[in-house]
Amino acid sequence: MQPLFRVLYCSRTATAGGPDTHIADILSVARRRNAADGITGGLMFSRGCFAQVLEGPIEVVMETFERIQQDERHSDVTVLQVGPIAARDFPAWSMAYAGANDADDPTEGLETGFTGHASGGQELLDLLRAVIVREDDRLQLT
Amino acid sequence: MDLTTEPMAMTGSARRAPGSAHLLALLDRARAGIVTVDRAQAILAVNRPLGELLRIPAAAVADAVWLADLLDGSAMLTEALAHEVDAALRGSIADGQPRTIAIVRGHGNEARFLALHVTPLADATWALTFEDTTERHAAEATAVNSALHDPLTGLLNRRLFQVQAVAALEARQARIVTVHVDGPPDHGSQAVLLIDLDRFKSVNDTLGHAVGDSLLGLVSKRLRGIARADDVIARLGGDEFAILAAAAPDRAGLASFAGRLVDVIGRPYLVDGHLVNIGASIGLALAPQDGDTYDKLLRNADLALYDAKASGRSTFRFFHAEMDDRAAARRSLEIDLRKALALQEFELAYQPQIDLDTKAVVGFEALLRWRHPTRGVVSPAEFIPMAEEIGLIVPLGEWVLREACREAARWPDSVMVAVNISPLQFEDLPRLLDAVARSLRHADLPGRRLEIEITEGALLCNEQGVLAALNRLRAMDVRVAMDDFGTGYSSLSQLRSFPFDKIKIDRSFVTDTGDLASQNAFIRAINALGASLGMSTIAEGVETEEQLARIRAEGCTSVQGFLFSRPVGPEQVDSVLAGFTQSRLSIPSA
Numbered sequence: 166m167q168p169l170f171r172v173l174y175c176s177r178t179a180t181a182g183g184p185d186t187h188i189a190d191i192l193s194v195a196r197r198r199n200a201a202d203g204i205t206g207g208l209m210f211s212r213g214c215f216a217q218v219l220e221g222p223i224e225v226v227m228e229t230f231e232r233i234q235q236d237e238r239h240s241d242v243t244v245l246q247v248g249p250i251a252a253r254d255f256p257a258w259s260m261a262y263a264g265a266n267d268a269d270d271p272t273e274g275l276e277t278g279f280t281g282h283a284s285g286g287q288e289l290l291d292l293l294r295a296v297i298v299r300e301d302d303r304l305q306l307t
Numbered sequence: 308m309d310l311t312t313e314p315m316a317m318t319g320s321a322r323r324a325p326g327s328a329h330l331l332a333l334l335d336r337a338r339a340g341i342v343t344v345d346r347a348q349a350i351l352a353v354n355r356p357l358g359e360l361l362r363i364p365a366a367a368v369a370d371a372v373w374l375a376d377l378l379d380g381s382a383m384l385t386e387a388l389a390h391e392v393d394a395a396l397r398g399s400i401a402d403g404q405p406r407t408i409a410i411v412r413g414h415g416n417e418a419r420f421l422a423l424h425v426t427p428l429a430d431a432t433w434a435l436t437f438e439d440t441t442e443r444h445a446a447e448a449t450a451v452n453s454a455l456h457d458p459l460t461g462l463l464n465r466r467l468f469q470v471q472a473v474a475a476l477e478a479r480q481a482r483i484v485t486v487h488v489d490g491p492p493d494h495g496s497q498a499v500l501l502i503d504l505d506r507f508k509s510v511n512d513t514l515g516h517a518v519g520d521s522l523l524g525l526v527s528k529r530l531r532g533i534a535r536a537d538d539v540i541a542r543l544g545g546d547e548f549a550i551l552a553a554a555a556p557d558r559a560g561l562a563s564f565a566g567r568l569v570d571v572i573g574r575p576y577l578v579d580g581h582l583v584n585i586g587a588s589i590g591l592a593l594a595p596q597d598g599d600t601y602d603k604l605l606r607n608a609d610l611a612l613y614d615a616k617a618s619g620r621s622t623f624r625f626f627h628a629e630m631d632d633r634a635a636a637r638r639s640l641e642i643d644l645r646k647a648l649a650l651q652e653f654e655l656a657y658q659p660q661i662d663l664d665t666k667a668v669v670g671f672e673a674l675l676r677w678r679h680p681t682r683g684v685v686s687p688a689e690f691i692p693m694a695e696e697i698g699l700i701v702p703l704g705e706w707v708l709r710e711a712c713r714e715a716a717r718w719p720d721s722v723m724v725a726v727n728i729s730p731l732q733f734e735d736l737p738r739l740l741d742a743v744a745r746s747l748r749h750a751d752l753p754g755r756r757l758e759i760e761i762t763e764g765a766l767l768c769n770e771q772g773v774l775a776a777l778n779r780l781r782a783m784d785v786r787v788a789m790d791d792f793g794t795g796y797s798s799l800s801q802l803r804s805f806p807f808d809k810i811k812i813d814r815s816f817v818t819d820t821g822d823l824a825s826q827n828a829f830i831r832a833i834n835a836l837g838a839s840l841g842m843s844t845i846a847e848g849v850e851t852e853e854q855l856a857r858i859r860a861e862g863c864t865s866v867q868g869f870l871f872s873r874p875v876g877p878e879q880v881d882s883v884l885a886g887f888t889q890s891r892l893s894i895p896s897a
C-alpha cells in the first residue's frame with residue numbers, strides 16, 4: 166500500500182462576480198470522487214472561509230489537491246500542513262462536513278471560533294476533528 | 308440481368324483477368340490493395356490485400372460485381388468516403404487523367420490513413436490502388452510534433468506558436484477587409500499574453516530539476532484549464548509561456564482573464580510531496596492597436612511583462628505607449644553604458660572609514676561614479692542594475708578592483724581599501740579569484756590592505772561554492788565584510804556560515820527616522836553579536852552628531868558618513884588623511 170499523505174489548507178470563497186458557491190454541489194462531487202479515489206477528509210465552512218483536510222495515498226491526494234486548486238469557487242489558498250501521516254484522522258468520511266449550508270450567506274457561521282485565520286495547522290486540525298465529531302454525534306442523534 | 312447471381316470463373320483473385328497467372332500472383336503479393344474496373348465500374352480484377360485493407364469480408368469480395376458493391380462491403384470506408392472514391396474514379400474516367408486522394412478514417416491516435424491512386428490503364432480500364440499510409444503519417448506526425456511541441460508540457464513550442472499566431476493575425480486582417488465591404492467594422496481583436504513564472508528558478512535550485520519539470524507540467528495543465536478552447540497556448544522556453552487569445556474579448560474581459568491566470572497559476576502546488584509556491588507575471592499586447600505583426604505584438608507584450616515584473620511581480624500589465632518610451636530610455640542608457648568602460652567615463656570616489664577608538668582613518672570605501680558627457684554624473688542606483696542586467700558588472704567590477712588597488716598602493720600602509728563585489732561576480736568564482744589576485748599583484752598591494760564587501764545576495768545560491776571562494780580570499784589575507792547587514796532575511800544565519808572580518812550595519816538603522824528605540828536595540832544587538840563572534844562593526848551613513856552619539860553609545864567600533872567626509876576624488880585622499888591627523892581629537896567622545 167502506498168504511504169498515507171495529508172494536506173490541510175484554508176481558502177476563501179470567490180469574491181462577488183465569481184461563480185455561485187453551493188456547498189451541496191461541492192460536497193456531492195467531492196464525496197463521489199473521493200470515495201472512488203480512496204481519499205478521506207473533512208471540510209469546514211464558516212464566514213466565507215473553507216478549511217479542508219485531504220488524506221490518502223500521496224499520488225491521488227496530489228491529484229485531487231491540484232484539481233481543487235483550479236476551482237474558481239474559492240481563492241487565497243493557504244496550505245497549513247502537508248506531509249506523510251501514520252493513520253487517517255477521518256477514516257470513515259469521504260468528506261465530512263461541518264458548517265453553513267450555503268456560501269452565499271456570509272453571516273452564517275459555525276460556533277467554532279473559526280474565522281479563516283488559524284494560528285497554526287495543528288490548531289485548525291484539532292478544531293476540524295472536534296467539530297466533525299460533534300456534527301457526527303448530532304447526525305446520529307437525529 | 309441479375310448480376311449478383313451471374314456465375315463467374317475465377318482464378319486466383321481474378322475474374323476476367325487480362326493478364327497471366329504470374330501477374331496475378333504478383334498483385335496478390337503487393338502491399339497495396341488493387342482493383343481494376345472498366346468504364347462502367349464493373350470489377351475486372353481484385354487482389355487479395357484489397358479486402359484486408361478495406362476490411363471487406365472475403366465472401367463480399369467474391370460476390371462483388373460492381374465497384375460500388377466492394378465499397379459498400381467495406382468496414383473501413385464510410386459512405387462519405389466511398390463517395391469520394393467514386394468521385395475520383397468518375398473524374399479520371401471523364402478526363403483520362405490519374406488522381407490521388409487521401410482518405411482519413413477516425414480521429415487522433417485511432418485515425419487510419421489511406422492513399423488512393425486512380426490510374427487509367429490501356430484499353431479503357433482503370434486501376435484503383437489503395438495504400439495504407441497510417442504508419443508513415445504517424446511517423447511524420449511524431450516528427451512534426453516533436454519539432455513543434457514542447458516535449459515536457461505538450462504545449463506548442465516557440466516556432467509553432469509563431470506560425471499559428473502569424474496565421475491568426477493574417478486571418479484577422481483578411482476578415483477586416485471583407486467585413487469592411489459588407490458590414491460594420493469588426494472590433495474583435497486578438498491578444499498576446501506573455502506569462503513568466505516568478506521564483507521558478509529558486510524551485511529548480513532548491514528542489515532540483517525533476518521537481519521543476521513536474522511543476523512546469525502542472526502549470527501548463529492549469530493554463531489549459533483556464534484558457535478557452537480556441538486560445539493557442541505555448542511554452543516559449545524556460546519558465547516563459549504565451550497565450551494567443553484568437554478572439555479576444557474587450558479590455559475588461561482580457562483583464563479578468565489575466566487576473567484569473569495570475570490567481571490560479573499563483574496558487575500553491577504539491578509536487579512530489581513538496582509544497583511549492585510560485586507566482587505569475589503577465590504582459591498583454593492587443594492586435595491591432597498595439598501592433599499588427601507578430602514581432603511587434605510579442606515585443607510589446609514583452610515590454611508590458613517587464614513592467615509587470617518591475618512593479619512587484621504576480622500581476623499583469625497591458626502594453627502602453629509610455630512603456631515604449633521607457634524602453635527607449637533604457638536602451639539608450641544601455642548603449643551609453645556599454646561604451647562607458649572603453650571611454651573611461653567611470654571613476655572612483657573614496658569615503659573614509661574611521662575607527663572610533665583610535666580616531667584614525669583605517670580605510671576608504673571605493674565608490675563607483677559614472678560621469679557621462681551629456682548625462683552628467685549618473686547615480687549608481689540608476690546604472691548598476693542595468694550593468695547587472697547586461698552582464699557589464701563583471702568587467703566593471705574587475706576594473707574597480709584593479710583601480711582601487713592601484714590607488715591604495717599609494718596610501719599609508721595602515722589604510723585599507725574596501726571594494727564592493729556584485730553577487731553576479733560570484734557566479735564565476737575562478738574569474739573573481741583571479742581578478743582579485745591579479746589586482747593585488749599588479750598594484751603590489753598586500754592582501755591584508757584589501758577588504759571586499761559582499762551582500763547576502765551573493766550567498767543565496769551556491770552558498771558552498773561562495774564560502775569556498777571566501778576562504779580562498781582569506782588565504783590571500785584579503786578581508787571580507789558583510790554589507791547592508793540587517794536588510795535581508797537570512798543575515799543572521801550567514802554570519803554563522805563564515806567568519807566575516809566586519810559587519811556593515813545598514814544605513815537604515817542609523818538614520819533617525821522611525822522607531823529610534825527599536826533601531827538602537829537592533830544596533831546594540833548587532834554590536835554584541837559582532838563582539839562575541841570577533842567581527843568588527845561599522846555604521847554607514849552617519850550624518851549628524853546625534854547619530855554618531857547614538858551608534859557610539861550602542862557600541863559600534865567604526866563609522867563612515869558625511870559627518871566625517873563625503874566621498875572624495877583620489878587626489879583628495881591625502882588631504883583627508885592629513886586633516887584627520889590634525890583634527891582627530893575633535894571627534895566627539897562617547
Ligand SMILES: Cc1cc2nc3c(=O)[nH]c(=O)nc-3n(C[C@H](O)[C@H](O)[C@H](O)COP(=O)(O)O)c2cc1C
Nearest residue numbers: 191194195198199215217229232233236238239260
Ligand atoms: C472548497 C472545495 C473543496 C473541494 N473538495 C473536493 C474534494 O475533496 N474532492 C474532489 O474530488 N473535489 C473537490 N472539490 C471540487 C473540485 O475542485 C473539482 O470541481 C472536482 O474535483 C471536479 O473536477 P473536474 O471537473 O476537473 O473533474 C472541491 C472544491 C472546493 C471549492
